[in-house]
Amino acid sequence: MAMLLKFDNTSIFAGFSVSYKLNDDKMCKTLLVAEAYRRLTITLESLNLVSMCNILTTLSFYIPGSIEGIKDGDTILISSVPSLQES
Numbered sequence: 001m002a003m004l005l006k007f008d009n010t011s012i013f014a015g016f017s018v019s020y021k022l023n024d025d026k027m028c029k030t031l032l033v034a035e036a037y038r039r040l041t042i043t044l045e046s047l048n049l050v051s052m053c054n055i056l057t058t059l060s061f062y063i064p065g066s067i068e069g070i071k072d073g074d075t076i077l078i079s080s081v082p083s084l085q086e087s
Helices: 027-047 050-057
Strands: 002-007 017-021 075-080
Touching: 002 027, 017 027, 027 050, 027 075
Parallel strands: 002 075
Antiparallel strands: 002 017
16 A cells, blocks of 8 residues: 655645555554654755754654545645744
């Protein structure tokens, strides 16, 4: 099953997306966020965007919606956790 992991407009990384192919039926939100984060980090490092990598290390991400019933080709949005300073 293939899906699209996409960062929503809650962070500077809005619009960055990766295709993810799930080989088994076991998936969890933590795994999906970790994979999207890993690929974003690799992309930023390959482009030598050090300041963007530094920003990325200060942010936390989560999937606000349910992943129950995800079908092939669906898009999963990833949001940034608001910092305490924004509250």
